[in-house]
Each structure stands twice: as C-alpha cells, then as structure tokens.
Amino acid sequence: MKTIRVLIVDDHRLFRSGVRAELGPSIQVVGEAEDVDSAVPAIAELAPDVVLLDVHMPGGGGQEVLRRVLGSGSQVRFLALSVSDAAEDVIGVIRGGARGYVTKTISGAELTDAIIRVSEGDAVFSPRLAGFVLDAFASTEAPPIDPELDSLTQREREVLRLIARGYAYKEIAKELFISVKTVETHVSSVLRKLQLSNRHELSRWATARRLV
Amino acid sequence: MPNTMPSAPEAHRPRLVRPMTGRVIAGVAQGAAAQLRLDPVVMRLAFVLLTIVDGLGFVAYAALWMFTPKEQLKGRVPGRDWGQLAAYAVLWLVLAAFGWLTGAPSGGYGTWPLAIGGVGALILWQQADPDRRQRWMSGAVKQVNATWVRTGIGALLVVVGAIGFLAASGELAKASTGLVFTAVVVGGILMIAAPWLASLIQELQRERTERIRQEERAEMAAHVHDSVLHTLTLIQRNAHDAREVTRLARSQERELRNWLYQPKQDADATLAAAVRRVAAEEEDAHGVHIEVVCVGDCELTEGLVALLHAARQAMVNAAKYSEASVISVYAEVEPEEVTVFIRDRGKGFVLDDVPEDRMGIRQSIIGRMERNGGSARIRTEPGDGTEVMLTMKRNP
Numbered sequence: 001m002k003t004i005r006v007l008i009v010d011d012h013r014l015f016r017s018g019v020r021a022e023l024g025p026s027i028q029v030v031g032e033a034e035d036v037d038s039a040v041p042a043i044a045e046l047a048p049d050v051v052l053l054d055v056h057m058p059g060g061g062g063q064e065v066l067r068r069v070l071g072s073g074s075q076v077r078f079l080a081l082s083v084s085d086a087a088e089d090v091i092g093v094i095r096g097g098a099r100g101y102v103t104k105t106i107s108g109a110e111l112t113d114a115i116i117r118v119s120e121g122d123a124v125f126s127p128r129l130a131g132f133v134l135d136a137f138a139s140t141e142a143p144p145i146d147p148e149l150d151s152l153t154q155r156e157r158e159v160l161r162l163i164a165r166g167y168a169y170k171e172i173a174k175e176l177f178i179s180v181k182t183v184e185t186h187v188s189s190v191l192r193k194l195q196l197s198n199r200h201e202l203s204r205w206a207t208a209r210r211l212v
Numbered sequence: 213m214p215n216t217m218p219s220a221p222e223a224h225r226p227r228l229v230r231p232m233t234g235r236v237i238a239g240v241a242q243g244a245a246a247q248l249r250l251d252p253v254v255m256r257l258a259f260v261l262l263t264i265v266d267g268l269g270f271v272a273y274a275a276l277w278m279f280t281p282k283e284q285l286k287g288r289v290p291g292r293d294w295g296q297l298a299a300y301a302v303l304w305l306v307l308a309a310f311g312w313l314t315g316a317p318s319g320g321y322g323t324w325p326l327a328i329g330g331v332g333a334l335i336l337w338q339q340a341d342p343d344r345r346q347r348w349m350s351g352a353v354k355q356v357n358a359t360w361v362r363t364g365i366g367a368l369l370v371v372v373g374a375i376g377f378l379a380a381s382g383e384l385a386k387a388s389t390g391l392v393f394t395a396v397v398v399g400g401i402l403m404i405a406a407p408w409l410a411s412l413i414q415e416l417q418r419e420r421t422e423r424i425r426q427e428e429r430a431e432m433a434a435h436v437h438d439s440v441l442h443t444l445t446l447i448q449r450n451a452h453d454a455r456e457v458t459r460l461a462r463s464q465e466r467e468l469r470n471w472l473y474q475p476k477q478d479a480d481a482t483l484a485a486a487v488r489r490v491a492a493e494e495e496d497a498h499g500v501h502i503e504v505v506c507v508g509d510c511e512l513t514e515g516l517v518a519l520l521h522a523a524r525q526a527m528v529n530a531a532k533y534s535e536a537s538v539i540s541v542y543a544e545v546e547p548e549e550v551t552v553f554i555r556d557r558g559k560g561f562v563l564d565d566v567p568e569d570r571m572g573i574r575q576s577i578i579g580r581m582e583r584n585g586g587s588a589r590i591r592t593e594p595g596d597g598t599e600v601m602l603t604m605k606r607n608p
Contacts, residue, residue: 085469105501127540131505134544138508164505165553165599166540 003028004119009039010054022108027115035059040068049119055082055089066096079118085128094194100124122184123191130163159186228407229283236296240276247407260304459499466492483516484509487543490524498531501538508545518584519604525576526554526600534558549605557597
C-alpha cells in the first residue's frame with residue numbers, strides 16, 4: 001500500500017509529537033509547521049498528500065492557511081483538526097475548503113482512517129459536524145436560492161443522521177443496503193453543498209450558535 | 213480557543229510639540245493642528261485672522277511658541293518654508309489693509325466681512341482639494357465631527373439670537389464691539405485649551421478601558437483558580453488512578469468549554485440543554501466518554517421529561533454493561549416528534565435473555581416510554597453493540 005505523505009500544522013509542539021507517534025504505518029509525516037507563515041511555504045515546498053490543519057493558530061488560524069494555499073490554485077487536501085467544537089469554527093474551515101473536520105480527542109486509528117479517506121478525495125464528517133449540517137440545512141426560513149445546492153436529498157439526510165448517531169461508513173452501508181463507495185459519494189456531495197451553497201442562513205446560523 | 217487578544221491599543225495623541233519639518237514660522241500652527249488632527253492650513257488661517265482682530269492671534273501664537281517644546285530632531289534642522297511664509301504674509305497684509313479701510317481692528321461691522329471672507333476662503337480651498345478633504349473626513353475628525361458640528365451650530369444659533377435681540381432693541385451698535393471682543397477671547401482660550409482638554413478626555417477613556425480590562429482579568433483568574441487549578445491538583449493526587457484522572461480531565465474540559473463557548477442558558481429549559489446535562493452527569497458518574505449531538509431544540513414537556521429519564525437509563529446501561537469506551541447520543545427535534553438514539557459499540561446482549569424482572573430495560577426504558585405515549589426500540593446482538601431508539605410525540 002502506498003504511504004500517504006502528511007504535513008502537521010499546529011502551534012502546540014506536544015500535540016504535533018503526539019499525533020506523529022499515534023499515526024499508523026501507512027502514514028508518513030513529512031514535516032511540521034507551527035503557524036500560518038511557516039505553513040504556507042512548507043505546503044508549497046513539500047507538496048504533502050494531506051495537511052492536518054489546526055483551526056486556531058497565530059497569524060489568522062487554519063482559515064487563513066486555506067485561503068492562501070487554495071487561493072493560489074493548489075490541489076492539496078486539508079483535514080481540519082481542532083479542540084474546538086464551536087459551530088462557527090467547524091462550518092468556517094469546511095467552507096474555507098477543508099475536506100473534513102475531526103476533534104483532537106479522536107483516537108490514533110480513527111485519525112489514520114480519516115487521513116486515508118481524505119487522501120483519496122473523500123470527505124470526513126465527525127458526528128458533530130453531521131449534526132451541524134442537519135441543523136443548518138433544516139432551518140429553512142427563506143426559500144432556497146439554488147434548489148440543487150441549498151437542500152439535502154432524503155438519502156443524504158439519512159446518511160448524515162447515521163453519522164451523527166455514531167455509525168462508521170461501513171456500518172452505514174450495511175444499514176442502508178448500499179456500498180461504502182455510495183456512502184462516500186453522498187458525504188462528498190454534502191461537503192460540496194456545504195462549501196458552495198450561497199445560503200446566507202448557513203453562516204448566520206453558525207455564528208448565532210456558539211455551541212460546544 | 214479563539215484568539216481573543218484585543219487589537220493593538222489605539223494610538224493616543226502625542227504631547228503638543230512644534231515640528232521643525234515643514235514649519236512656516238516656528239511650527240506652532242502645525243503642532244496645534246497635529247494635536248487637533250486638522251490640516252495645518254486651517255490653523256494658520258485662524259492665526260492670521262485672529263491677528264487682524266485686535267492682534268489676539270499674535271499674542272496666542274507668541275504664547276504657544278513660548279510654552280510648547282520643540283520637536284526633538286536628530287541631524288540638521290530643516291529650514292523654513294519661505295514660499296508659504298510669503299503667501300501668509302501677503303494674505304495678512306491684504307486683510308489688514310481691508311481692516312484698516314473699514315475700521316475693523318477696533319471692532320464694528322468691518323469684522324464680519326473679514327470673518328465671512330475667511331470662512332469663504334476656507335470652503336473654496338477645501339473644495340479645490342477633494343483628496344485632502346477625504347482624508348479629513350476619515351479618522352478621528354469624522355468621529356468628533358458629529359458632536360462638534362452640533363455644538364458649533366448651537367453656538368451659532370445662540371450668537372445669532374443674541375445679535376437679533378440686541379438689534380431689535382437698537383443696542384447692537386453699542387454692544388457689537390464688546391461682542392466681537394468676547395468672541396475672540398473665547399475663541400482664543402478654546403484654541404489654547406483644546407489640546408489639553410483633548411488629552412484629558414483621552415486619558416480618562418484610557419483609564420476606563422484599563423479598568424474594564426483589569427476586572428475581566430480578575431474574573432478570569434478567579435474562574436481558572438476555582439476550576440482548572442483545583443482539578444490539576446486533584447489529578448496530581450490521583451496520578452496512580454488512570455480512570456479517575458481521565459474522569460477529572462474530561463469533566464474539567466466540559467466545564468471549561470461550557471464557560472468559554474456556551475451561551476448562558478437555563479440548563480433545564482430546553483431539550484438539547486437537558487440532554488447535554490444528563491449525559492454530562494452520567495459521564496462523571498461512570499467515567500465513560502459520552503458524545504452528544506443535538507439537532508434542533510424545543511421546550512421540555514411532560515412527555516419529553518419521561519423521554520429524558522429513559523435516555524438516562526439507557527446511558528447508564530451502556531456505561532455499566534457494554535464495556536465500550538465511547539457512547540454516542542444523538543437527539544433530533546422534528547416538527548412532530550423528538551427522537552433520541554443511544555448507541556455503543558460494546559459487547560451487546562441477547563434481548564430475549566433479559567429476565568422479565570430486570571427493571572432497567574423493561575420498566576425504566578420501554579415501560580416508561582409506552583406509559584407516556586412514546587415508543588422504545590432496542591437493537592442489539594452479542595458482539596455488535598447496542599442501540600436504543602426513543603421516540604416521543606411533541607404534543608401527545
């Protein structure tokens with residue numbers, strides 16, 4: 001199996017070494033960066049497969065890294081990693097271009113899985129993120145501007161609900177009698193809607209709910 | 213934790229100094245203008261105008277020259293701007309000549325055309341340079357403007373009113389000299405005192421901000437001391453007991469998160485808050501991580517309180533018997549009904565093997581839900597974990 005090259009961007013040295021030690025053998029950590037200004041050139045130089053990105057950092061945080069790197073046309077994939085579960089942070093980095101969001105309490109094995117998934121171009125939703133998305137798309141006060149982007153299909157809703165209930169992708173596939181690949185397709189489609197939808201409610205909802 | 217450091221403190225005004233770069237005579241007007249955040253030209257015109265009127269501008273200038281320190285410059289002191297000096301001298305000569313012809317220096321009607329002329333010149337000059345005007349409008353002048361303009365208009369109205377009153381009673385001719393003198397003196401005093409007043413106000417504001425900041429810091433310190441430091445001490449004492457350390461750390465983490473991010477709310481007013489509270493209590497009691505996700509929220513009703521009790525029992529069962537390290541709780545509020553899922557990936561059990569008299573599942577979960585018009589479904593298999601699904605209508 002091909003090893004996945006990962007760059008860890010986090011301002012806590014202890015946390016960086018902790019992650020390094022926990023990751024499985026299929027992951028190779030090619031570098032570390034501790035703030036926005038060192039992360040951006042490191043990503044350009046090392047060209048990792050996946051960047052593990054902390055949300056809160058000196059110099060603008062993860063969103064600033066996303067803006068600078070993705071703004072310059074890079075195709076590198078980001079997995080956001082944070083202690084915060086605040087809605088505005090979660091929605092913020094996802095809309096900034098990250099392909100997933102997990103909290104730092106995640107186990108080493110789960111994190112390894114999430115990195116592999118992101119490196120293959122799929123999305124990674126934590127139960128909390130799935131809950132946020134369901135909540136945000138459920139509050140339909142204004143009519144959607146773009147029906148295709150601004151609402152979830154029945155199937156996507158079902159998948160998100162199962163993620164929120166703590167099901168792994170494999171368990172969801174079994175539950176809904178579909179393949180894991182189909183589950184991944186649904187989740188990626190939700191990610192795309194989350195990133196592209198112009199619904200102003202989405203951001204308003206996120207800022208109005210500073211939840212844990 | 214979000215970065216809550218305030219942005220750099222706003223630059224407060226420097227002491228009044230006489231800049232040596234770009235001065236016309238001694239840099240007094242420039243210094244005063246910098247202090248008031250005006251264009252130096254305005255101050256220079258004001259001094260020229262005040263010099264025409266009873267020579268007060270001259271006195272004010274001389275006084276400021278004496279009392280204001282020179283700006284400390286390294287290197288060679290730059291020369292005066294002779295061209296500008298000549299321009300102001302010519303302006304002064306013209307005005308003085310006009311004043312002498314009309315008898316303005318001793319007061320009387322002759323002063324008014326001067327004042328109006330001065331204001332007109334200012335307006336024209338301002339019109340001619342939109343960029344500079346833009347710069348004035350931005351920044352401090354803009355904030356100050358609203359109140360200053362209001363005060364200015366008020367003062368103008370008072371003056372006009374007084375003049376009107378005097379004119380109506382035929383006293384204007386007698387009083388006008390005194391009026392002009394008073395106006396000029398007041399204007400002069402204001403001009404001299406303005407920088408001092410401005411710095412006084414700034415100082416007060418800075419002190420106020422500082423005090424608020426200190427109070428916040430004290431509150432933060434008190435909180436950290438009561439909670440975080442206390443927990444850290446407990447962790448050190450219990451270092452041999454891994455389970456207890458985890459429980460302490462987790463409970464402190466949750467408490468700190470609530471304090472940082474959670475809007476202050478009554479913990480029992482709504483369903484989502486109540487589910488979180490119940491999960492937190494059981495997490496503390498059993499030392500098992502309970503992850504809660506809530507979608508939507510609503511007021512608690514009698515039926516929902518029963519649902520909460522059943523959910524708590526399901527969490528207790530999962531924590532006690534499943535041997536799973538994480539329990540997932542998902543609560544969703546829909547327009548018609550509320551559903552709560554409690555799931556673990558533990559060892560599971562065979563539902564039919566549970567004896568009839570086991571209170572936990574039969575009575576506290578299934579029985580309670582059915583008595584209150586809801587339903588409970590339990591899905592479990594040995595080795596495949598357990599999921600309890602509780603549904604309750606919102607308005608039974």
